Amino acid sequence: MAGKGTKGRGGRKGGDAPPDWARLLERRMDPGLVCLDPAELQLYDRDAAPLPASAKWAFNPRPDAVVRPKNADQVRKVVRFAIKAGVPIVPRGAATWGFGGAVPNNGGIVFDLQGLSDIHVDRDTMTVTAGAGAIWRDVQDMAERRGYMLPAYPTSAPGSTVGGWINTGGVGVGAFRYGGIERQVRALRVVLPNGEHVRLGFDRVIPNSSGYDIKSLIIGSEGTLGIVTEATLELQPAPEEFRPLAAGFPTSKELGDFIQLLARSRITPYHVSFYDSSHLSNLERLGEDVPYKGGLVSLVFEGYSAMVGWEWEATAELVRRAGGEVAGERFANTTWDEHMFDLRVARDGPTLLMNEVFVPLSRISEVMAGMARIINSHNVLGGIVGTAASRSTASLMPYALVDRRKWSTFFAFGLVDEFAQLAMDLGGRPAGVGLWMAYQMPELHGESMGAMVAIKKALDPKDIMNPGKLVHAVSKFDIKLPAAVMNLGTKSISMVHTLLADSGRRKRDARSNGSKGASEAAEMVEEERAEDLEEERAAMEAAEAGIDTETGDDSEGTKEG
Amino acid sequence: MQLLAGTTKGKGKAPAKKGQGEAEAGRSRNQLAKERPPLFAEELWACMYCNYCSAECPTAREVGWESTTPRGKIRMFKSLVDQWRPNRGVEVPDAFVRAVYECTSCGRCSVVCHVGIDFLTHHEELRRWLARSGCGPMEDHDVMVRSLKNYGNPYLSPSRDRARWAEGLDLPTKGEVLYFAGCSDSFVHPDVARRTVAVLGALGMDVAYLGNDEPCCGSTAVRLGLEGPFADLASDVRRRIEGSGAKLVVTACPGCSSAFREYYPKAGFDLDVEVIHLTELLDRELREGRLRFSDRLPGRYVYYDPCHLGRIDGVFEPPRRVLEACVEEVVELARSHEESLCCGSGGGLKTAFPDQATSIGGRVVEMAQDTGADTLVTACPWCETNIGDASAAKTAGLRVVDIIEVVHQALHLDEAVEGTEKRKRRAPGRLVG
Ligand SMILES: Cc1cc2nc3c(=O)[nH]c(=O)nc-3n(C[C@H](O)[C@H](O)[C@H](O)COP(=O)(O)OP(=O)(O)OC[C@H]3O[C@@H](n4cnc5c(N)ncnc54)[C@H](O)[C@@H]3O)c2cc1C
Ligand code: SF4
Ligand code: SF4
Numbered sequence: 003m004a005g006k007g008t009k010g011r012g013g014r015k016g017g018d019a020p021p022d023w024a025r026l027l028e029r030r031m032d033p034g035l036v037c038l039d040p041a042e043l044q045l046y047d048r049d050a051a052p053l054p055a056s057a058k059w060a061f062n063p064r065p066d067a068v069v070r071p072k073n074a075d076q077v078r079k080v081v082r083f084a085i086k087a088g089v090p091i092v093p094r095g096a097a098t099w100g101f102g103g104a105v106p107n108n109g110g111i112v113f114d115l116q117g118l119s120d121i122h123v124d125r126d127t128m129t130v131t132a133g134a135g136a137i138w139r140d141v142q143d144m145a146e147r148r149g150y151m152l153p154a155y156p157t158s159a160p161g162s163t164v165g166g167w168i169n170t171g172g173v174g175v176g177a178f179r180y181g182g183i184e185r186q187v188r189a190l191r192v193v194l195p196n197g198e199h200v201r202l203g204f205d206r207v208i209p210n211s212s213g214y215d216i217k218s219l220i221i222g223s224e225g226t227l228g229i230v231t232e233a234t235l236e237l238q239p240a241p242e243e244f245r246p247l248a249a250g251f252p253t254s255k256e257l258g259d260f261i262q263l264l265a266r267s268r269i270t271p272y273h274v275s276f277y278d279s280s281h282l283s284n285l286e287r288l289g290e291d292v293p294y295k296g297g298l299v300s301l302v303f304e305g306y307s308a309m310v311g312w313e314w315e316a317t318a319e320l321v322r323r324a325g326g327e328v329a330g331e332r333f334a335n336t337t338w339d340e341h342m343f344d345l346r347v348a349r350d351g352p353t354l355l356m357n358e359v360f361v362p363l364s365r366i367s368e369v370m371a372g373m374a375r376i377i378n379s380h381n382v383l384g385g386i387v388g389t390a391a392s393r394s395t396a397s398l399m400p401y402a403l404v405d406r407r408k409w410s411t412f413f414a415f416g417l418v419d420e421f422a423q424l425a426m427d428l429g430g431r432p433a434g435v436g437l438w439m440a441y442q443m444p445e446l447h448g449e450s451m452g453a454m455v456a457i458k459k460a461l462d463p464k465d466i467m468n469p470g471k472l473v474h475a476v477s478k479f480d481i482k483l484p485a486a487v488m489n490l491g492t493k494s495i496s497m498v499h500t501l502l503a504d505s506g507r508r509k510r511d512a513r514s515n516g517s518k519g520a521s522e523a524a525e526m527v528e529e530e531r532a533e534d535l536e537e538e539r540a541a542m543e544a545a546e547a548g549i550d551t552e553t554g555d556d557s558e559g560t561k562e563g
Numbered sequence: 564m565q566l567l568a569g570t571t572k573g574k575g576k577a578p579a580k581k582g583q584g585e586a587e588a589g590r591s592r593n594q595l596a597k598e599r600p601p602l603f604a605e606e607l608w609a610c611m612y613c614n615y616c617s618a619e620c621p622t623a624r625e626v627g628w629e630s631t632t633p634r635g636k637i638r639m640f641k642s643l644v645d646q647w648r649p650n651r652g653v654e655v656p657d658a659f660v661r662a663v664y665e666c667t668s669c670g671r672c673s674v675v676c677h678v679g680i681d682f683l684t685h686h687e688e689l690r691r692w693l694a695r696s697g698c699g700p701m702e703d704h705d706v707m708v709r710s711l712k713n714y715g716n717p718y719l720s721p722s723r724d725r726a727r728w729a730e731g732l733d734l735p736t737k738g739e740v741l742y743f744a745g746c747s748d749s750f751v752h753p754d755v756a757r758r759t760v761a762v763l764g765a766l767g768m769d770v771a772y773l774g775n776d777e778p779c780c781g782s783t784a785v786r787l788g789l790e791g792p793f794a795d796l797a798s799d800v801r802r803r804i805e806g807s808g809a810k811l812v813v814t815a816c817p818g819c820s821s822a823f824r825e826y827y828p829k830a831g832f833d834l835d836v837e838v839i840h841l842t843e844l845l846d847r848e849l850r851e852g853r854l855r856f857s858d859r860l861p862g863r864y865v866y867y868d869p870c871h872l873g874r875i876d877g878v879f880e881p882p883r884r885v886l887e888a889c890v891e892e893v894v895e896l897a898r899s900h901e902e903s904l905c906c907g908s909g910g911g912l913k914t915a916f917p918d919q920a921t922s923i924g925g926r927v928v929e930m931a932q933d934t935g936a937d938t939l940v941t942a943c944p945w946c947e948t949n950i951g952d953a954s955a956a957k958t959a960g961l962r963v964v965d966i967i968e969v970v971h972q973a974l975h976l977d978e979a980v981e982g983t984e985k986r987k988r989r990a991p992g993r994l995v996g
Contacts, residue, residue, distance in 0.1 A: 161614030
């Protein structure tokens, strides 16, 4: 339907004129695909992280255009346009990640990919093929309706997309038994930064083989190597039984002991999550009945009932051995039922500041104690939600509840960085990088950084695919940011001011030199004018000759590879 | 951050919107709201941007742009609240008005919200604020607003036609059990009204009705934020129900039942009678043994939960029990009960955005087809119309009926009642919910 859904979204008013290339994009693409309305664009300037306004001093998170493709061909066409115009591309799923991956560092085209939402289950190969914008919960529902289960999904499944979790290399529900997203992907379809739409991996058989595993490069690439349009994921047969177990512990110490006992046993629950005492008291403040004060673990088992029953009993024994108490069935069920709503504590904030880190499972009690100290030192409410991501690794989401409207909150943003630093000091690492943590990449990846940069350069020589993320920390003035600037805590304030002072000069420079891509875009506008004239002439000639001019243009299809 | 700054300058009439049905020439609208915006912004600050609401919102799913998602709207709302100043009010851009009305009032966002933001209630409050300030509803709703004013119903139909469904039935206008037909069943689904009366009659209930004097319940006025018209209709309804001597009011329309039970008390119009939805009454009769079926109708049926009967009023099981008692096989949609997908017609969406409404209804049709059912049964005239329209548009061949049609057929009452065919003449243009 032409223009469907764009009513009232087309115009642009006031002195907020879009760049020439954006107008050109709008004219060249299918109706309803491109949006240049400033009120709409403004809504695409953030993800789940509630950033302080100061972040906008360093970055220009508002896109110049948003496209909302409904199929891969539209993605490919816009990418090709962006390559030609030298305009940044920012892939965006549902923007539920909190590291700024889907937020522009300096305008450009945001691809809102939620329109790529088809889901298809293949019984022969026991796989599900989903559009990159499909919501995880819908994929899960479809799999269940066809008699399968999705081995892994993020706890944000009711809101986040397949492409988003793949590009963050996520770990979530099901990780203990089946691993993170990297273990589920058989094949991806990706529009690369050269405009080709390629298949990576194999749909019908497992992807292990000789040959560079490009598919795996894409997983966790945070949208810097291409736009995923579709993913083929492995399924598991639906289990006979799903059975939760909940256990309360006196303190984080016993909780940690239990998780280690579990990890070193042969018991393999589907999922293990845990909550520290502060989180539990935050839930109590919301009026919830929480019988355990010191710490809570929620596990779930799946498979044949006989085996589930055995593992359940064996785990209950470990709980007791570690000094914990097994909760009643009802409490276990409700805790599991709420597993996608753990962050409801934000209601009390109202702002939730959080980070996600991976730490050695053997040190979780230590890390949790350290995080609690950080939270206390800032004199804010907070808590820790964690997952046993494997037998060796825990994923922790420490959070603080603050009020963003208060100026003092600016200082609390430093918490996020302190959590990451603590994790690194104890042998762990932040779970994501994105825009806000890109400055930490060298410290995180050390000597492999060089190879990463080389790969990025080889695949994206113009650096248009999600620039400023992962491998480059770049502000809107094209300055490579020093680590301290990105430390949005107390230390950073002076640096932000320095940057501000610097910004006037840089802005002037940018204006006189022309911003990145501006000259290419100007050339394109010129070319387009010439092309338009040419097209018009051709159309008139064709009409006279009775030829259809709509076909035959730009029709390179999907490549298999 | 001024999210909405610069989108609309100055005062004056909002530009006429084209392309979605035949909007009538618009009355003059304000773009400056003097009154302070509703102060619910406190709760909205807790939004953590998880997108749970957007993934479930029927209009967001349909249109997609961030401004149609509940979380996107929350940002716009907050921005407007921030911009309001006591001495100069706030400019209300078209984009904002559109955001407030591009919503079916299905309430799914309120149920699913991670932090419990009751977005539906805020939405309704905002609509009232916009209407009080003269900034809403949209021009596309004008036809409906005028219809309510001039005809006392949303269907541009003269009052003298209201009780045509009851012709020849000789119903009293006073009695203990009052059947409140509602505008939709009176003007669009007269078969439902006739069958309801026939079934209640078979159960030994002598029902009264209000004839041509039956007013609109006012639920459409509520949805558009029109407090004045709603208050007028509600007081008229209360007066006439009192005058009928009714102790029990039965209606087959969840718009009416939820208005009577939810919105009347909130607006100070408590009805001093028991109000019951038809499915609850049938369920009561079934459980108490008065409603009995000698056999079950063959076929696979799927029950669809209307938003206002289910999510808003909490009536989920009664219609299922009734259906299970009278047909061979009842299956569930992939999304049912609290998770039911909106049919797309509510909140005035079908009036202002008819294509969107039909397209949303199409998703319900697809889901129903996925179950292999040949008949979708609902208990709301708005849903019946919109899902029926969507099924026809898709040439899906899915039969969409009100539950009373199934009950009526299972009781073998068809032979006994004449005039049960659907009325061909529809309200001009479109319908509203
Ligand atoms: C309540 C809550 C719970 C969460 N639980 C988990 C959890 O259990 N595990 C976990 O790992 N994370 C979790 N997260 C973080 C986040 O939800 C996940 O990482 C999620 O999968 C991101 O998906 P998205 O669609 O929102 O991606 P976005 O935030 O839109 O994007 C994330 C990154 O991927 C890129 N990207 C998105 N789509 C594409 C595409 N199609 N092609 C190329 N690049 C793309 C973006 O550029 C960006 O860099 C949670 C978040 C919330 C709010
Ligand atoms: S009430 Fe329904 S249509 Fe309206 S915003 Fe909420 S989910 Fe969307
Ligand atoms: S579900 Fe609630 S918290 Fe999440 S984005 Fe929607 S309104 Fe915000």
